[in-house]
Each structure stands twice: as structure tokens, then as C-alpha cells.
Amino acid sequence: MSELAIEASGLVKVFGENRAVDGIDLKVPAGTVYGVLGPNGAGKTTAVKMLATLLRPNGGEARIFGKDVVREADAVRSMVSLTGQYASVDEDLTGTENLVLIGRLTGHRKPAARARAEELLAAFGLTEAAGRQVKNYSGGMRRRIDIAASILNTPDVLFLDEPTTGLDPRSRNQVWDIVRAIVRHGTTVLLTTQYLDEADQLASRIAVIDRGKVIAEGTKGQLKASVGAGAVHVRLREADQRSEAEALLVRTLQAQVVLESDPVALTARLSGESTEQGAAEHASHALGELARAGIIVDTFSLGQPSLDEVFLALTDRTATPEESAA
Amino acid sequence: MSTTAVKENEPVLAAPKPEDLAAVLIAKNRPQRPSALSTSVTFGWRAMLKIKHVPEQLFDVTAFPIMMTLMFTYLFGGALSGSPTEYLQFLLPGIMASSILMITMYTGISVNTDIEKGVFDRFRTLPIWRPSAMVGYLLGDMLRYLIASVVILGVGLIMGFRPGGGVGGVAAAILLLLAFSFAFSWIWTMFGLLLRSEKSVMGVSMMVLFPLTFLSNIYVDPKTMPGWLQAFVDVNPVTHVVAAVRSMMSGDWDGGEITWVLIAGGVILAIFGTLTMRLYNRK
Numbered sequence: 001m002s003e004l005a006i007e008a009s010g011l012v013k014v015f016g017e018n019r020a021v022d023g024i025d026l027k028v029p030a031g032t033v034y035g036v037l038g039p040n041g042a043g044k045t046t047a048v049k050m051l052a053t054l055l056r057p058n059g060g061e062a063r064i065f066g067k068d069v070v071r072e073a074d075a076v077r078s079m080v081s082l083t084g085q086y087a088s089v090d091e092d093l094t095g096t097e098n099l100v101l102i103g104r105l106t107g108h109r110k111p112a113a114r115a116r117a118e119e120l121l122a123a124f125g126l127t128e129a130a131g132r133q134v135k136n137y138s139g140g141m142r143r144r145i146d147i148a149a150s151i152l153n154t155p156d157v158l159f160l161d162e163p164t165t166g167l168d169p170r171s172r173n174q175v176w177d178i179v180r181a182i183v184r185h186g187t188t189v190l191l192t193t194q195y196l197d198e199a200d201q202l203a204s205r206i207a208v209i210d211r212g213k214v215i216a217e218g219t220k221g222q223l224k225a226s227v228g229a230g231a232v233h234v235r236l237r238e239a240d241q242r243s244e245a246e247a248l249l250v251r252t253l254q255a256q257v258v259l260e261s262d263p264v265a266l267t268a269r270l271s272g273e274s275t276e277q278g279a280a281e282h283a284s285h286a287l288g289e290l291a292r293a294g295i296i297v298d299t300f301s302l303g304q305p306s307l308d309e310v311f312l313a314l315t316d317r318t319a320t321p322e323e324s325a326a
Numbered sequence: 327m328s329t330t331a332v333k334e335n336e337p338v339l340a341a342p343k344p345e346d347l348a349a350v351l352i353a354k355n356r357p358q359r360p361s362a363l364s365t366s367v368t369f370g371w372r373a374m375l376k377i378k379h380v381p382e383q384l385f386d387v388t389a390f391p392i393m394m395t396l397m398f399t400y401l402f403g404g405a406l407s408g409s410p411t412e413y414l415q416f417l418l419p420g421i422m423a424s425s426i427l428m429i430t431m432y433t434g435i436s437v438n439t440d441i442e443k444g445v446f447d448r449f450r451t452l453p454i455w456r457p458s459a460m461v462g463y464l465l466g467d468m469l470r471y472l473i474a475s476v477v478i479l480g481v482g483l484i485m486g487f488r489p490g491g492g493v494g495g496v497a498a499a500i501l502l503l504l505a506f507s508f509a510f511s512w513i514w515t516m517f518g519l520l521l522r523s524e525k526s527v528m529g530v531s532m533m534v535l536f537p538l539t540f541l542s543n544i545y546v547d548p549k550t551m552p553g554w555l556q557a558f559v560d561v562n563p564v565t566h567v568v569a570a571v572r573s574m575m576s577g578d579w580d581g582g583e584i585t586w587v588l589i590a591g592g593v594i595l596a597i598f599g600t601l602t603m604r605l606y607n608r609k
Contacts, residue, residue, distance in 0.1 A: 052451050056608075077453040078359070088448040092376050104368040105452050107357035123346035133379060144342065149448065153356055174342060181347040 003065075005030040005157050005188035006051060010060030013046050013212075020046040022212030023060065028190060028205070030065075033183050035203030036192040037310075043212040044192040045085055048159050051190070052082040064157055081150035085161040087142050088149070091135040095126050095145050098134060099152060106153040120148040124178070140171025147178055151187070158182060160191045164198060176201055196310055200224075208314060215314050223310075231303045232268040232283045237296040239263040245295050252286045264298070362455035369462015374469065386432060387474035391425040395481050402545060411486040418482040418489075419499065419572040420544030425478060426471050426507050427539060427564065431531035433467050434514025438524045457603050464511050471507050475500045491577030499574035502587060506567050509591035512598035519605035538564045563590050 006028035013021040021043040028034040038044050049055040051062055053073045061068060067075040082088060089098045096117050103113030121130045124144045129137060134145060143163060150158055160179065164172040179202055183189055193199050199206045199220070206223050208216040216223060232253065236242055242259065246266055249257050255268040268286070270279050283302045290297055360368075377383060398421055403410030437460070440446070449459050479487075479496065489496050514531060521527050541555065542548075542564040548556050559565050570587045573580035 049447075052447075054447055054450055074453050077451055078356075080451060082447060082451045084444040084447045086444040088444040090372065090376075090445045091443070092379050093372070097375055101368065101372055102448070102452075104371075105360065105365055105449070105454055107360040107364075109357075112357070119350050123342060123350040125342045151351060154351060178342055178347060181342075182351065185348065185351040187351075 003030045004028065004063075005032075006034070006062070006064055006190060008047075008051065008060065008062035011047065011050060011057050011062055012059035013043075013050060013055060014058045019212050021050065021057075024209065024212070024214055026062075026207060026214075028188060030188050031183070031186055032205065033179065033189045033191060033203045035199030035206040036190065036209060037194070037196065037199045037206055038192070038209040039194060042209045044209060045161055046212075047209070048082070048161050048190065048192060052080055052159050053077055054082070079156040080159065081153070081155035081157075082159045083143075083146045083150045083161065083163060085165065087134065087146055089134050089142070089146050092133060094131050094133055095121055095137070096130045098145060099149060102149045102152050116152060120152060124148045138171075139167050140174065143167060143171065143175055144178070147175070147182075151182060154185075155187060157188045157190065160189060162192055162194065165194065172198075208310065210314075230270055230279050232270065232286065233299075233301045233303060234266050234268070234290075234297060235262075235299040236264045236266075237298050241295045242266060244293065245290060248289055248293055248295070249286055252289045253282055359453055362458060365454045365458035366461040366465065369459050370465030371462075373463055373466020377466065377469070384470065384473065386429055387470045388477050390429065391422075391474045391478045392481050394425050394428075395421050395478055395485075398545065399485060406546060414482060414485055414487050416572075417545070418478070418487045419575045420542075420568045422475055422478045422482075422500075423503055423564065423568045423571050424539040424542075424544050426474055426503055427510060427567075428535055429470065429474060430467070430507050430511045431514050431528070431535060432470075433463065433511045434516075434518035434527045434531060435524045437463060437515050437518030438521065438527045441519060456607060457599070460512075460515050460602060460606060463515070464508055467511060468504055468508060471504050472500070475503065489575040489577070491575045491579075495574045495577045495579075499571045502574065502584065503567065503571055506587050506591045509595040509598075512595055512602055515602045516598050516605065519602060538562060543568055563587075563594075566590065 004027055006026055008024060008026040011021055011024040011026075012019065024043070024047055026034070026036075026047075036044050036047065046055065050057045051064065051069060053069050053076050056070060061070070063069065064076045064079055067079070069076050090101070093101065096114075099117035099120055100110075100113045103116050104110065108116060118127075118130075121127050124147070126141060126144060126148070129141055134142060137145065147160070147163070150160075163179070164175050167175065176198070179189060179191065189202075191199070191202060203220065205219055206217070207214050208223070232249070232255075234245065234249070236245060242264065246257050246259065249255065249266070249268045253268050253270060255270050257266055257268045259266050270282060280302060283300075287297065287300055395418070399410045399414050399417060402417075403413035407413035407416065446459070479500075491499070513534075514527070517527050517530050521530065541558055542562050543559060544564070548559045548565070551559065566583050566586045570580060570583035573583060
């Protein structure tokens with residue numbers, strides 16, 4: 001295995017009664033994007049804050065390129081950068097001022113800090129907004145200035161805490177492109193997200209966390225296979241054809257079919273073995289079968305597994321052994 | 327101006343180009359870790375920029391001191407010294423000290439509101455001398471205190487204040503006052519970090535500052551007070567600050583009081599500076 005950029009074992013953080021992070025292990029190989037996927041309140045931000053030396057763990061330990069985040073915090077700080085979930089830039093200052101500030105604080109002399117700020121603003125497409133206060137920036141621009149501030153001193157490890165939450169799709173794609181460029185350069189990125197497709201697009205390995213614990217970890221392929229290929233959503237014209245459609249879908253897809261509260265809607269969850277292409281093939285076959293049987297379909301769609309579905313699948317699986325044991 | 331602002335708000339920004347990004351990412355030599363002085367001054371520069379962007383925040387160091395000076399001179403002047411001008415010679419150094427000490431509490435309030443913002447997370451992940459963010463704050467506040475001092479002095483001179491110590495004495499007195507205020511402000515940075523809301527910071531500050539400034543030698547000669555009150559006034563640091571400042575402005579430097587103020591400042595800084603940094607590191 002290649003060198004580890006981030007290594008955490010048994011990391012714990014307790015706030016009062018709440019075990020926000022409850023024994024997390026992570027191994028992130030250098031030069032990769034690692035996705036930490038989980039819903040709000042799962043402990044993602046708390047975990048990132050401990051790794052970035054902002055919070056002191058109550059238990060366990062973590063190292064960044066071999067340096068302990070508590071005992072060698074200063075050495076860790078010279079290697080990492082953090083783009084927090086909420087803008088980690090000063091909203092009262094302009095784009096240029098923010099970058100010059102960080103440049104000065106990382107030891108650049110004034111002319112060098114100015115030059116670096118201009119260069120970064122240009123590369124991030126923010127030259128026109130350079131003289132405006134960040135509070136007047138759009139969400140996408142804020143993210144960009146934030147990431148620009150984070151890479152000003154070319155960190156070895158970059159933490160991105162929900163970098164695209166609240167962004168429109170175009171800005172989101174731009175942030176993704178930025179992340180890809182950063183990784184190509186050799187920086188290791190740890191990214192937290194609530195969106196499976198974001199982790200899918202960017203990360204090579206993913207850890208799914210829930211209630212402070214890692215509930216699944218692996219490459220994208222492994223994780224997807226364990227979760228399922230997605231779901232086929234069908235809406236019929238006639239409600240009385242639904243039971244017939246259900247039977248047909250169960251037969252052709254060999255899938256679990258759920259009847260929605262809407263009397264004309266039903267959803268089939270595709271099993272995990274099929275690849276994505278297989279899922280599409282299966283779905284179109286099922287559509288053909290429905291037509292042949294004379295069932296009128298109004299809408300038909302193939303959805304990627306959503307985070308909800310990932311969760312359902314993963315938590316179901318962890319719940320099952322306990323039930324069978326009881 | 328407004329039309330360009332509207333145009334700029336339209337999100338027609340060019341997407342970042344991968345080759346440009348690659349260019350800025352090419353490993354630059356990381357510069358040497360900056361010195362404690364350099365980072366403190368940089369944070370001071372940040373405070374100045376904030377004043378530049380929101381100049382209204384100077385209201386508390388301009389209008390408030392003018393109001394204090396006018397109010398107390400004309401309110402008490404006739405009764406206590408026969409005439410406002412007469413009283414002003416006694417009051418001005420004191421009202422200056424009390425106004426500056428009063429506005430030090432805004433330091434705590436701004437620390438309290440600022441620390442919750444994400445930008446502090448970034449500062450705290452930088453490999454820099456830890457107290458520099460706080461020191462920078464106070465450097466910015468020193469400018470505010472200086473503005474307030476000059477405003478009060480200006481109003482005083484217009485109203486007939488004639489300091490015997492001349493330019494040198496007055497300048498030295500203001501310097502001593504600023505140095506003490508720098509140390510004194512760490513009390514508020516501590517409360518700013520300790521308390522949960524800016525309202526509670528305000529409440530605590532008022533509760534400390536009102537007795538400290540009023541139960542002192544600022545407005546009247548302590549000899550007229552009952553013994554138990556004199557005892558408090560005598561140990562009140564504000565009394566010593568005012569005595570020192572008064573002596574310097576009148577040209578009759580009181581070495582004992584000046585030394586007392588410098589030592590008290592050092593002690594306050596050592597205690598509250600340490601407490602502030604403890605809280606800052608734990609936050």
C-alpha cells in the first residue's frame with residue numbers, strides 16, 4: 001500500500017452526552033480523494049475538525065503524514081488546509097484582501113502575497129470580483145475564494161467540508177473540476193458530502209458514516225455493489241393496473257417492489273449484483289414487458305441509489321444480524 | 327456605480343480553466359514561517375480593513391466620547407468648581423480615561439461575534455503564533471482608542487482645556503492610557519470567548535465598568551467621600567490610571583502612579599492574556 005496521508009484509529013469526540021464521533025478509523029492513501037459520506041449530524045464535520053487540529057479528540061489518535069494531530073499540531077498545520085462548511089473567509093474583506101491576508105499569514109512578503117492573490121483570483125475566474133467584499137459574492141464564488149485561500153500555500157492535505165452544499169448545479173460542476181485539478185497536482189483531498197453522486201464523481205474510496213461510526217468503507221465499486229444499482233420508478237395511468245404491474249416487475253427484475261402512497265406509483269429496487277449498465281438494460285426490458293402486458297405507463301425513470309437508499313440498505317444490513325441473534 | 331454592481335451580480339463568471347489551476351498549483355516554495363510580530367501586524371491590518379469597510383463602527387469612538395465630555399462638564403462644572411471651564415481642567419484627563427476604558431468593552435463584543443465565523447477555523451489551522459489573532463484585534467482597537475483620545479482632546483481644547491504639561495505631557499499621557507487599555511482589553515477578549523452571546527458580554531462589561539469608572543477620582547475629589555468608599559477608590563486601578571494621566575497632562579509627572587499603572591497593566595495582561603489564550607485554543 002502507498003504512503004498514508006491520513007490515518008485515524010478509534011477517534012472519539014464527545015460533546016456532553018452526545019458521542020458526535022464514536023470510534024472512527026480512516027486510512028487515506030496519499031494523492032487520492034477520499035469521500036466521507038453521511039447525513040447531517042453524522043459526525044463528518046467533527047471528524048474533519050479533529051483531523052485539522054481544530055478539536056482535540058477525547059479518544060483515539062490521528063496522524064497526518066505520520067505527524068500526530070495533538071502532539072505535533074504545529075507540524076500538521078503546516079501541511080493541511082481546511083475549507084469549512086460555512087465560508088472560512090472574512091466576509092467583510094474583499095477577495096483580494098482575503099487572499100493577501102492568508103498569504104501574509106503563511107509567510108509571504110507583501111509583494112509576493114499580492115502577486116499570489118492575483119494569480120489565484122485569475123485562475124479561479126474571480127478577477128472581476130477581486131475588489132468586492134466577499135459578503136456580496138454568490139454561493140459559487142464564495143466557495144471558489146474559499147478553496148483558493150485553502151490552496152494558496154499548496155497544502156499536502158486539503159479538507160473540504162461539504163464543498164457543494166447549497167450550490168447550483170453549474171457551480172457544483174466547477175467546484176468538482178477544481179477538486180480534480182487539485183488532486184492531479186498531488187494534494188490529498190478529504191471531502192465530506194451528503195451526496196452519493198458527489199462522492200461517486202470525485203472520490204476513489206468512500207467511508208459512509210452514521211451516528212459517529214463508519215458503517216461502510218471501500219472503493220466506489222464495492223460500496224455500490226453493496227447498496228444496489230438503483231431504483232426504477234414507475235407511474236401508471238390506471239391505479240387498478242398496479243397489482244398486475246407489481247407482479248410483472250417482481251418477475252422481470254427479480255427486485256423488491258415497493259408500492260408508493262400515490263396509488264399509481266411503484267418503485268422497484270434493483271439488486272446489488274447488476275452493474276449500472278445492467279440496471280439500464282433490466283429497466284428497458286421491464287418497460288417492454290409492461291407494454292406487452294397492456295399496462296399503460298405514464299412515466300418511467302431509473303434513479304441512482306440516493307443517499308437515503310444507501311442508508312436504508314446499510315442500516316438494514318447492520319440491523320439484520322442483531323435481529324436474527326435475538 | 328449601482329448599474330455596474332447589478333451587472334456584476336449576474337453570475338456570468340468564467341469557469342476556472344484547468345490549465346490556469348494547474349499553473350497556480352505547481353509547487354511554489356513554501357516561505358518561512360512568519361514571525362509572531364509579523365502575524366500580529368497582519369491581523370492588525372485585517373482590523374484596519376474592517377474599519378475601512380464599515381466606517382460607521384467608529385461612531386462609538388467619536389460621538390460617544392464627545393457626548394460624555396460635554397455632558398459631565400456642563401452638568402457638574404458649575405456646582406463642583408464654580409464654572410465648567412474650571413472643572414474641565416480637572417475632568418478632562420479623567421473623562422478621557424473613562425471613555426477609553428468604556429469602549430474597550432467593544433473588543434469583547436466583536437471577539438464574541440467574530441469568533442463564531444468560519445474564518446477563525448482557518449486562522450486556527452495556520453501554523454502561526456497562536457495569540458496573534460487576538461493581538462491583531464487589539465492593535466486595531468488601539469487605533470480606535472487613539473481616535474477617541476484625539477477626539478476628546480480636541481473637544482476639550484475647544485471648550486477651554488489648557489494642559490500645563492504641553493504637547494509632550496499630553497502625548498505621553500495618551501500613550502500611557504493606550505498601553506493600559508491594551509492590557510485591560512484582554513479582560514474583554516476573555517469574556518468574549520467565555521460567554522455565549524454578545525448581550526451577555528455587554529451585560530458583564532457594564533457591570534464591571536460602571537462601578538470602576540464612577541467609583542473613582544474621575545468626577546470628584548475622593549476626599550469628599552465616606553471612608554469605606556475612599557478605601558475602594560484607592561484600590562481601584564482606574565483611580566491610579568486617572569491620577570497618572572492627570573499628572574502627565576498637567577506637567578507634574580507622578581512617577582509612583584505611572585509605575586503603578588505599568589505594573590498593573592502587566593499583571594492584567596499576564597492573567598487575562600493567559601486565560602484568553604486558553605479559551606481560544608480550546609474553542
